[in-house]
Amino acid sequence: MNNFEFFNPVKIVFGKGEIAKLTNLVPKGAKVMMTYGGGSIKKNGIYDQVKTALTGFDVTEFSGIEANPHYETLMKAVQIVKANKIDFLLAVGGGSVLDGTKFIAAATLWEGSDPWDILTRRNEINVEAALPIGTVLTLPATGSEMNGNSVVTRWETKEKLAFGSDFVLPKFSILDPLVVFSLPEKQVANGIVDAFVHVMEQYLTYPVNSPIQDRFAESILTTLIEEGPKVLANRTDYESAANFMWAATMALNGLIGVGVPQDWATHTIGHELTAFHGIDHGRTLCIILPGIMNLKREDKKAKILQYGERVWKITEGSDDERIDATIEKTVSFFESVGVKTKLADYGVGSDIIPKIVERFEARGIKSIGERGIISIADVAKILELRLK
Amino acid sequence: MNNFEFFNPVKIVFGKGEIAKLTNLVPKGAKVMMTYGGGSIKKNGIYDQVKTALTGFDVTEFSGIEANPHYETLMKAVQIVKANKIDFLLAVGGGSVLDGTKFIAAATLWEGSDPWDILTRRNEINVEAALPIGTVLTLPATGSEMNGNSVVTRWETKEKLAFGSDFVLPKFSILDPLVVFSLPEKQVANGIVDAFVHVMEQYLTYPVNSPIQDRFAESILTTLIEEGPKVLANRTDYESAANFMWAATMALNGLIGVGVPQDWATHTIGHELTAFHGIDHGRTLCIILPGIMNLKREDKKAKILQYGERVWKITEGSDDERIDATIEKTVSFFESVGVKTKLADYGVGSDIIPKIVERFEARGIKSIGERGIISIADVAKILELRLK
Numbered sequence: 100m101n102n103f104e105f106f107n108p109v110k111i112v113f114g115k116g117e118i119a120k121l122t123n124l125v126p127k128g129a130k131v132m133m134t135y136g137g138g139s140i141k142k143n144g145i146y147d148q149v150k151t152a153l154t155g156f157d158v159t160e161f162s163g164i165e166a167n168p169h170y171e172t173l174m175k176a177v178q179i180v181k182a183n184k185i186d187f188l189l190a191v192g193g194g195s196v197l198d199g200t201k202f203i204a205a206a207t208l209w210e211g212s213d214p215w216d217i218l219t220r221r222n223e224i225n226v227e228a229a230l231p232i233g234t235v236l237t238l239p240a241t242g243s244e245m246n247g248n249s250v251v252t253r254w255e256t257k258e259k260l261a262f263g264s265d266f267v268l269p270k271f272s273i274l275d276p277l278v279v280f281s282l283p284e285k286q287v288a289n290g291i292v293d294a295f296v297h298v299m300e301q302y303l304t305y306p307v308n309s310p311i312q313d314r315f316a317e318s319i320l321t322t323l324i325e326e327g328p329k330v331l332a333n334r335t336d337y338e339s340a341a342n343f344m345w346a347a348t349m350a351l352n353g354l355i356g357v358g359v360p361q362d363w364a365t366h367t368i369g370h371e372l373t374a375f376h377g378i379d380h381g382r383t384l385c386i387i388l389p390g391i392m393n394l395k396r397e398d399k400k401a402k403i404l405q406y407g408e409r410v411w412k413i414t415e416g417s418d419d420e421r422i423d424a425t426i427e428k429t430v431s432f433f434e435s436v437g438v439k440t441k442l443a444d445y446g447v448g449s450d451i452i453p454k455i456v457e458r459f460e461a462r463g464i465k466s467i468g469e470r471g472i473i474s475i476a477d478v479a480k481i482l483e484l485r486l487k
Numbered sequence: 488m489n490n491f492e493f494f495n496p497v498k499i500v501f502g503k504g505e506i507a508k509l510t511n512l513v514p515k516g517a518k519v520m521m522t523y524g525g526g527s528i529k530k531n532g533i534y535d536q537v538k539t540a541l542t543g544f545d546v547t548e549f550s551g552i553e554a555n556p557h558y559e560t561l562m563k564a565v566q567i568v569k570a571n572k573i574d575f576l577l578a579v580g581g582g583s584v585l586d587g588t589k590f591i592a593a594a595t596l597w598e599g600s601d602p603w604d605i606l607t608r609r610n611e612i613n614v615e616a617a618l619p620i621g622t623v624l625t626l627p628a629t630g631s632e633m634n635g636n637s638v639v640t641r642w643e644t645k646e647k648l649a650f651g652s653d654f655v656l657p658k659f660s661i662l663d664p665l666v667v668f669s670l671p672e673k674q675v676a677n678g679i680v681d682a683f684v685h686v687m688e689q690y691l692t693y694p695v696n697s698p699i700q701d702r703f704a705e706s707i708l709t710t711l712i713e714e715g716p717k718v719l720a721n722r723t724d725y726e727s728a729a730n731f732m733w734a735a736t737m738a739l740n741g742l743i744g745v746g747v748p749q750d751w752a753t754h755t756i757g758h759e760l761t762a763f764h765g766i767d768h769g770r771t772l773c774i775i776l777p778g779i780m781n782l783k784r785e786d787k788k789a790k791i792l793q794y795g796e797r798v799w800k801i802t803e804g805s806d807d808e809r810i811d812a813t814i815e816k817t818v819s820f821f822e823s824v825g826v827k828t829k830l831a832d833y834g835v836g837s838d839i840i841p842k843i844v845e846r847f848e849a850r851g852i853k854s855i856g857e858r859g860i861i862s863i864a865d866v867a868k869i870l871e872l873r874l875k
Contacts, residue, residue, distance in 0.1 A: 100502075100726065100730065100733070101502070102501060102503065102505060103499075103502060104500050104501070107495070108494070108495075109494075110492065110493070110494040111491075111494070111745075113745070113746065114488075114491060308726040308729075310714065311737060314702075314706030315702075315703055317706075318699060318703055319699065321698075325698065338488070342488065342696065342697070342698055342699065345488070345699050349699060357501070358502070
């Protein structure tokens with residue numbers, strides 16, 4: 100295993116009815132901005148629970164944070180935060196609201212000339228301050244509730260970019276599995292596959308003798324495979340909702356990624372499908388991952404075989420047969436929860452390939468994936484494999 | 488799964504050579520007390536590494552913290568801390584040094600009349616302040632490097648008592664697996680079984696539908712079973728040392744215990760064997776655990792069968808046969824790393840039974856274990872089962 104640092108001070112408050120604890124989790128006397136999305140929390144009762152728990156607090160609301168939160172929207176929130184001297188941000192929503200709120204927190208205290216630099220110059224400039232954040236998670240998927248990562252989209256230029264900082268780690272996150280009951284089926288499915296691929300990005304690389312990290316990753320994958328379909332089949336199954344929710348958080352809180360190589364090429368390519376065609380984030384991952392597994396079967400052989408054996412019980416056949424069977428099982432799982440895995444399923448044709456290649460070239464990207472095994476030419480091949 | 492809160496802000500700095508990072512981890516300008524044990528760190532080079540990294544800091548040394556750290560010793564340190572206006576404690580050692588330092592940190596800022604109350608009145612009074620602590624771990628075993636627990640022994644009265652507080656969570660812990668190379672074999676063995684039983688105490692109860700926690704627990708157990716013997720067989724195998732070290736930390740940092748029932752009866756009884764007979768902590772656990780598994784095989788049936796199947800691949804026979812085989816495998820594992828599992832192996836006879844029973848009765852303890860399934864009469868039976 101490689102040397103590593105691990106630091107995750109997010110306080111998790113997990114379980115049914117726990118939203119009421121907000122009263123004691125938000126700092127006394129805080130001037131709060133409550134951020135949320137399109138208003139579904141007003142229909143499912145979460146808005147009311149939050150507002151009741153915040154009785155007595157000075158709360159400004161900022162709604163309308165969209166899926167793949169827009170830089171333009173978030174900068175409007177920054178203006179309001181500054182004008183109202185807000186000192187605590189409470190994000191009530193899924194990954195988009197949480198990611199957007201992290202950006203608001205960082206941009207508010209950003210001392211550079213242009214907050215856009217937080218996203219475009221992330222390799223040169225660090226976020227060194229941010230307003231404190233708390234979250235009430237309404238959609239298990241991204242793990243944003245227990246990490247310091249954020250992905251923001253500039254609508255104007257269709258760019259989807261990420262940043263990360265310990266300063267935007269939430270002070271607390273409330274995870275009440277009851278929120279899963281009222282989610283649209285499509286969002287549950289997106290959450291299941293999103294969490295699944297988060298694990299894969301940290302796991303499906305090459306062996307570095309890391310049995311704890313490997314087995315924890317396999318534990319989360321197996322749990323998503325078992326519990327995900329139960330959540331979809333019985334929308335009021337609390338236990339399955341709870342297990343799905345905890346699995347999604349553990350999938351991307353940093354723990355399974357310590358001391359091991361990571362990939363993230365599926366995300367890098369997938370983000371472009373969202374940026375160009377608005378395909379849901381989780382779905383883009385299910386399109387791309389099988390292509391990477393197929394094309395990079397030699398580089399990833401040891402881990403694909405281990406994953407196939409331990410997660411899918413595939414032990415028969417030649418290495419290539421086992422790899423094919425493992426990819427097939429992975430694709431079938433995605434499809435079984437209702438997520439299509441080919442570009443054609445989303446009405447996207449081969450014209451996407453040069454567009455993505457061109458964009459990567461314009462950004463000066465030479466290769467992606469662990470050890471840079473995926474060249475720009477490979478990106479084109481991977482997309483080719485996933486056309487139809 | 489049950490509702491839970493999880494909060495673990497300890498920064499882990501893991502890997503070979505990482506002790507040098509102390510220079511930047513200890514707060515600038517801190518007045519440091521460096522605590523350690525009997526001086527083995529002077530022989531294995533860790534002392535020199537720490538001192539080099541602390542060049543320029545104001546460092547007071549406090550050595551001589553013994554195994555099962557003594558209240559009497561720790562209170563001497565508290566006096567020195569106060570007299571010298573120490574504001575940061577750096578514990579360099581194993582679980583005893585770390586636990587002892589946590590007590591020093593809490594006792595220094597204790598506002599009650601008697602710091603002994605921290606241990607005896609833990610159910611009534613909380614620790615609400617403590618000096619900040621950093622640690623350099625020299626012995627993987629107790630998990631103290633990533634939790635807020637501490638066990639202290641009052642030598643005068645042979646009482647071994649525990650307390651826990653978020654305030655004594657280390658600010659950082661440096662885990663350099665190279666420290667394992669110079670450990671006496673006996674200490675490595677103790678560490679392996681200690682970590683193993685920590686997992687069992689959080690796992691071997693009754694099912695509450697917690698697949699992530701269960702599989703993580705099984706992951707750690709399996710890793711200890713695989714890596715422990717490798718560490719003992721090749722004392723300079725870095726990879727195995729690293730995996731053992733990370734497994735021991737994950738065994739008791741709170742993660743596998745969230746939302747599930749916990750037992751801890753093995754520890755409660757084991758502590759008395761240490762208090763009365765000075766048997767190494769890890770060894771006491773290996774004596775007691777098989778007795779509890781045997782006597783409470785009905786209450787714990789579902790989890791014993793799951794543990795036997797997933798960890799030891801025991802799938803044949805009646806439930807009782809599988810349970811017997813599972814206990815046998817567990818005992819064999821302990822013995823295989825050189826840890827004896829019967830009281831007679833340590834020269835302890837049946838006269839210990841009334842002594843422990845009497846002490847529990849004097850403390851007003853009616854029952855222990857999850858759901859209070861172990862009565863005081865059961866404690867006697869468990870000890871009886873483990874005589875020889």
